[in-house]
Amino acid sequence: MKKIIRYLGLLTSLCALVMILSSCGATTTKSQSVLSNAEKSNTIVWGVKADTKLFGLMDVNDSTIKGFDVDMAKALTKQILGPSGKASFIQVSSQTRIPLLKNGNIDAIIATMTITPERQKVVDFSDHYFNAGQSLMVKDGSSIKSVKDLNKTGTQVLAVTGANSVENFQKVAPKAKVLELQDYAQALQALKSGQGKALTTDNGILLGMAAENPGYKVVGGAFTKEPYGIAVNKGQKPFVNKINQAMVKLRENGEYDRIVRKWFGNISGFDYKEAEK
Structure with a gap:
């Protein structure tokens, strides 16, 4: 019993020491x-x-x-x-x-x-x-001319997780559904495969994509300031x-x-x- 109590006491002390050292490390990093x-x-x-x-x-x-x-x-x-x-x-x-x-x-x-x-x-x-300003990229020949054309129930739009473009888009087109992808490469591929009507993010990013992918264009101008x-x-x-x-x-x-x-x-x-x- 004494050995168990001694062991528990030692374990508690070690845990406290680890917490102190961790706390010191975090403070040092923050204050650097x-x-x-x-x-x-x-x-x-x-x-x-x-x-x-x-x-x-x-x-x-x-x-x-x-x-x-x-x-x-x-x-x-x-x-x-x-x-x-x-x-x-x-x-x-x-x-x-x-x-x-x-x-x-x-x-x-x-x-x-x-x-x-x-x-x-x-x-x-x-x-x-x-x-920058948020805009839309669509395939050539698309009927989508502006963000207003996407504000319809069941319409799916593509965006990237972690970017504020999802929240911005939902404010101006609350009826549309947003499919979030992990990065722009996946979002572009999803647009090409028809998983969404448009890809939305900052216009500078979209113009770069359009320049690299013939057959796609940026439409509607910027509907936010970014x-x-x-x-x-x-x-x-x-x-x-x-x-x-x-x-x-x-x-x-x-x-x-x-x-x-x-x-x-x-x-x-x-x-x-x-x-x-």
């Missing part, structure tokens, strides 16, 4: 300065998408992610850390980007992420760096300030305009001047 760590390592780790043409898409030829968000991250890194600063990239999706940020796997998210009040409760955002921001963990105000200051510099020196024109200047139907505002 992302900016200071980046300056010490001369590297900022960015979460970017790899399935979104124009913004972040994996190039199978050299296994690197390329796009507007990637180039913006590189330019911001140079502004924040100096000419020798390095931008490192980790692939994220709409579902994984915030968990990866919270776990400390990445320093910041630059991945077509719209600034919303709900997300601002969980992360802090930089000033917006791109003005300003993209860079997300960082709560409590990292100095880092947010540095990002905002860097964005101002990029606009002043013409680098921002160069990046916008590189990725969107030749995309039919895309108003890059509106995106710059």
Whole structure:
């Protein structure tokens, strides 16, 4: 009996120690300065998408992610850390980007992420760096001309889980049914196979898809305003300030305009001047 009591006491002590150490670790991680760590390592780790043409898409030829968000991250890194600063990239999706940020796997998210009040409760955002708006993509010859044509009972529309496009669409077309897919590649395939009448998300993303997939087009214009921001963990105000200051510099020196024109200047139907505002 004494041995059992001694064993239970030891086990309780060990459990308490584990909890204390875990708590300390969590506090330390939360209180760490992302900016200071980046300056010490001369590297900022960015979460970017790899399935979104124009913004972040994996190039199978050299296994690197390329796009507007990637180039913006590189330019911001140079502004924040100096000419020798390095931008490192980790692939994220709409579902994984915030968990990866919270776990400390990445320093910041630059991945077509719209600034919303709900997300601002969980992360802090930089000033917006791109003005997008939600729209629709349909197959050529479709009778769908605008979001109003989809507000019918039984009509199925495609969207991506974790993006705010589902909630936005349901506000303007409450009678329609939304089928949520895991990523844009699956959503596009579902549209091609006839599982939905249209695919809805930000117009910049859709225009990239349409440019890569002849026979599909973006219709109806934007029915929402979707300003993209860079997300960082709560409590990292100095880092947010540095990002905002860097964005101002990029606009002043013409680098921002160069990046916008590189990725969107030749995309039919895309108003890059509106995106710059």
